[in-house]
Amino acid sequence: MADAASGSTDKSVQVKLVLLGEAAVGKSSVVLRFVSDEFQPNKEPTIGAAFLTQKCRLEDRVLRYEIWDTAGQERFHSLAPMYYRNAQAAVVVYDITKASSLEKAKSWVKELQRQANPNIVIALAGNKLDLVQPSASPSGTSSSESEDEADDATATPGEAPSSSGGESESLRQVPREEAQAYATEAGLLFFETSAKTGEGIVEIFTEIGGFCDIFDEKVFEYLYLPVAKKIPIEHILAATRGGAGRPGAAGGRAGNAQDAAVNLEENANKPKDACNC
């Protein structure tokens, strides 16, 4: 019953990426900036899509990010185990103008280390960098991306010895050095970003991709069951979720149990046995 759809043969690699972080730190905005290069100042909570996809070209290969948003399920600690399954990368977002959001980010990192694939690539992103930058930001209006979240951005003057100067730096509650030190210690990629101006956003995704590249597909091959289990990603993805023309869906491994994996959306009703005796 070789069910394998003869998919397109482009060399793109799929990466499931999950977003985590406290509510209103700008998770969805980060993705929106990356996926459609947009910014909505009054972004509603959650993104309203199952997941967003975005291709990212990296030297000779194409990474196809499948980005999962929490859909608000993190609010009351109700994220399902399904959310973490087979995630190859995670972006944990905090708000540099809100110290508690870094603490929350740390607990998400712990949760990822507990729940997710041990090989997961985690990036820590300190968002809302525009809020602490001088008014010369390219967008012209230096008003915060979180006008609507003013209560989140309560200014605590005098904190955070500034590294770059500028009067807005006073809004900063998380010094870059502190977050960087934590990221290094925990083995995370680290960025400071602004979904509003776009600063640092694409870098997150290209660097994650580059990280995966260094491992030369090993990251993708060893999924979820890291040590003993080797299943090519094409199988997992074909098995995990559907869509015609999935890359590599045809690459079968003879005699493997994965042969029976099914893609529900592959709706073709195969003709039943033709015999009529």
Place this chain on the structure above:
Amino acid sequence: MDNAGIFDVIVIGTGLTESITAAAFAKAGFKVAHLDENVYYGGDEASLSFEEYINWAIHAKDSTQFSSISLSSSDALPNSRQYSISLSPSVIPAAGPLISSLVASGVSRYGGFRLVEQVAVYSNHEVKTVPGSKEDIFKDKTISLLDKRRLMRFLVFASGDEDFEARTELEGAKADMPFVEFLKTTFSLDQEMAETITYALSHCVSPSDKALSALRRLRRYLRSAGRYGHSPFLIGQYGSSGEIAQGFCRTAAVAGCVYILGKEISSITRNRNFDESQSTPTYTLTLSDFPETITCDLIVSSESRFPAGLLGNTGDILRIPPAFPAAGGEIPFTIARGVCIIDQPLSFVSRQESSSSEEGDGQESRPTLDTGIFVFPPSSLSTGAASSAVTVLVVGEGTMSVPKGKWILYLSTSINTAVSPEQLLKPYLDMTLSLSSSTDTSIIPLFTSFYLQTTSPSSYTTSSTKSSLNTSSRPDHSFGSSLPTILLSPAPPNSPLPDSGDAAAVNAEAVFWEAVKALKSIKASKKLRKTLEDQVPPTVIRDEEEEEEEEELVEIESFWPPVVNEEDDEE
């Protein structure tokens, strides 16, 4: 966030039925909160890690549904988190209502599925492969030519398009005849073949299962074969039902449903001034360790999770009768279950078969399987006492619910009398492990657990006619005070193996439509009151509420709105 705690519907319990219902509500535009007292999704159909299972077993002892729970050991196996042990092991017919709902709602993208590789039956002290297709029957050398003809005649009859009622084969009282007898008398099939069809193809539970309902079920299964492969059945990865429930919950969340897990409901208040002001919600709920109260117009709850004790007056409760199985399904109330973890592969090919098969030439070992169903017809095992069929569902690493090199066996049989589930099922487990061991020695389990599960009979006391919701047991709700404001969704049947998921999907849809009806009546009655009030001195009515109301009275046309293909938004 002004109206954060105000919902149209609060759904209690994250079992598959409730999760599907919640997703449908959220997608239809209602404001929904979905609660579960457990910290995990899935309720009584959850998929649990090994440690969570042990924990569940220790705590479920207090519940009315689960009893006689035994554990061979409460020490965790290594890689506990790589197990997804299902509390409601099941398979899914490939062309059934659950698969339709999965595809129509887009939830299928979240879950992986695989085909059940093989079905086998215990017959004449051997494991015998059940032919899954006409091809298989032709190839099967153990069936005589005459029997093949008879079998074909039956399969053509069973899988045809005509209503069974219209067929001469079912004339007389044959529809109510036990299925095995029907097969023997009407289609001249021998006992062995009749039993195989009854228990391994039609998945009948007991010898008294009636012909018509068995035929209807068989037809559904036969039509499922060939959709995704030659097996009619799929099994979801990571524990099937529990994982699928999570998928529906995520879809609900994406559509705006709010999730609060791990909180017990500490009070439900029916708001007294409900009748006085149109804007007052029907119920206010408080949760333990949760600062905010939440309100709603309608509560939808799984029957087993509803905290009825918190509510004095139960006159507003409407118990939705199961819409599935449609007719004549005999559903057992108590089922004995066993869970067994092994670290050696099984083979559902008899030693005889494997040595005689062509592919077996030159190979010593028997072909092993990842996923399969092994059925013991009633009274087939001399050392076993089960009066109903015993089924063994095997899942391996292909279902992503075990670590590599491990398999879970789920045993189940329905029972009429109180027995120890372990005593009852142990002989069947032992026979399975010795017969289908791929080596010559019997397999020693790493872990076993047994329990009884009782489904409240009240769910099934409906008439056996095609249950029409309009003629349900509901008292005549005259306009106004006695609108149903709490709907209880039926628990899915605990057997046969392929039916619980489809039942959840069908029942969820029934609950959904009933809820939409109820919400409309509630809104309409409030609106009427409002217009009445408007004639008296005008009370202050905030605009946003008016708008909301308009929005909700919009006609809902389908259970699942069309899925937007989010995959096309790339450049």
